[in-house]
Amino acid sequence: MLHDPNHLYIFDTTLRDGEQVPGCQLTTPEKIDIAKDLEKLGVDVIEAGFPVSSPGDFQSVVELSKAVNDVIICALTRANENDIKVAAEALKYAKRPRIHTGIGASDMHIKYKFNSTREEILDRAVAAVKYAKSHVEDVEFYAEDAGRADLVYLAQMVEAVIAAGATVVNIPDTNGYCLPDQYGAKIKFLKENVKNIDQAIISAHCHNDLGLATANSIAAIQNGARQVECTINGIGERAGNTSLEEVAMILKVHKQSFGNLTSNIDSKMFTYLSRKVSEMMNMPVQPNKAIVGRNAFAHSSGIHQDGFLKHRETYEIIRPEDVGLEEADIILTARSGRHALKYHLERLGYTLEKEALSQTYERFLIIADAKKDICDDDLRSLFAESV
Numbered sequence: 105m106l107h108d109p110n111h112l113y114i115f116d117t118t119l120r121d122g123e124q125v126p127g128c129q130l131t132t133p134e135k136i137d138i139a140k141d142l143e144k145l146g147v148d149v150i151e152a153g154f155p156v157s158s159p160g161d162f163q164s165v166v167e168l169s170k171a172v173n174d175v176i177i178c179a180l181t182r183a184n185e186n187d188i189k190v191a192a193e194a195l196k197y198a199k200r201p202r203i204h205t206g207i208g209a210s211d212m213h214i215k216y217k218f219n220s221t222r223e224e225i226l227d228r229a230v231a232a233v234k235y236a237k238s239h240v241e242d243v244e245f246y247a248e249d250a251g252r253a254d255l256v257y258l259a260q261m262v263e264a265v266i267a268a269g270a271t272v273v274n275i276p277d278t279n280g281y282c283l284p285d286q287y288g289a290k291i292k293f294l295k296e297n298v299k300n301i302d303q304a305i306i307s308a309h310c311h312n313d314l315g316l317a318t319a320n321s322i323a324a325i326q327n328g329a330r331q332v333e334c335t336i337n338g339i340g341e342r343a344g345n346t347s348l349e350e351v352a353m354i355l356k357v358h359k360q361s362f363g364n365l366t367s368n369i370d371s372k373m374f375t376y377l378s379r380k381v382s383e384m385m386n387m388p389v390q391p392n393k394a395i396v397g398r399n400a401f402a403h404s405s406g407i408h409q410d411g412f413l414k415h416r417e418t419y420e421i422i423r424p425e426d427v428g429l430e431e432a433d434i435i436l437t438a439r440s441g442r443h444a445l446k447y448h449l450e451r452l453g454y455t456l457e458k459e460a461l462s463q464t465y466e467r468f469l470i471i472a473d474a475k476k477d478i479c480d481d482d483l484r485s486l487f488a489e490s491v
């Protein structure tokens with residue numbers, strides 16, 4: 105498969121790694137609804153499910169394959185013929201099908217999950233890719249727990265599966281174990297030591313157990329990965345996966361650091377899609393979540409508010425409009441300054457001279473100390489008392 109080295113392929117796994125979180129299960133129509141939005145968002149790949157896992161998941165992959173036209177539809181399997189056969193069947197209506205097969209690559213997985221040996225696991229990996237390749241052209245291989253795998257063995261495995269026909273090699277940090285420099289170095293080692301590596305795309309799949317999923321994905325890109333596997337709001341197993349919106353905005357804010365690398369993502373859809381996924385999956389977004397959290401564009405301390413109101417770029421590295429939010433928020437709390445109070449009074453059409461503003465501000469602080477939320481009615485009463 106020819107790929108553009110200047111394109112960062114965005115592989116969305118909200119409907120697979122995200123959906124396997126307890127309580128996040130979706131119906132097939134809900135999955136189609138989200139998939140259509142993901143297509144509009146500009147992702148390159150949608151991982152639609154794990155067809156052998158249940159009849160419902162199988163049917164979802166069938167229906168998503170019918171409903172989505174432009175984006176690659178991917179189905180997950182383990183490294184065995186039955187999983188792969190079932191996935192191929194579920195993908196039969198996909199215009200651009202991909203099978204995502206793989207097996208554990210760390211000694212921990214080889215010993216305790218498979219009670220096997222490195223040699224046997226390597227043979228199973230190659231056989232799975234060859235079998236998948238007999239069904240579809242586009243085969244992605246995942247080396248599960250690559251984050252803790254022996255690097256030389258991992259390189260051997262990656263080389264063997266590419267030789268067997270893998271078009272994408274996924275190097276998952278399944279347990280969110282690696283530090284960014286360690287994960288980046290793994291990707292660099294594969295880039296420099298796997299002789300057929302240029303025949304495949306290297307993919308980063310990071311979990312967030314140490315809060316490093318996004319940082320690790322970025323380190324992978326900086327070292328040659330050209331696909332990132334991520335989810336809306338970073339949902340996924342345990343502490344979650346790499347958050348799609350974080351990767352896309354890092355690429356945008358630090359454009360110069362990534363050379364010519366581009367993605368097709370329309371960041372203006374982030375706020376809408378984040379809220380929709382959160383509601384449908386019954387999974388609240390933490391208020392301080394980067395990019396899409398309720399407070400991500402809310403300025404609440406007097407020092408920040410004053411600077412922001414003088415020039416927004418003093419405290420804003422992303423324009424809220426760029427993520428589909430109307431405007432930044434100036435929150436009124438007991439930590440707010442006069443400038444913020446004046447801003448909100450003026451928003452309601454009230455103007456106060458300097459002295460009157462100072463007196464109103466003193467009364468405002470008393471209310472703000474006693475109350476969590478200052479609403480427009482509080483401001484109206486404050487103004488009425490000051491004239």
Ligand code: KIV
Pocket residue numbers: 121246248249274276277278279309311
């Ligand atoms: O985290 C992981 O290793 C995975 C694989 C199945 C790709 O989700």
Ligand code: ZN
Pocket residue numbers: 121276278309311341
């Ligand atoms: Zn995962």
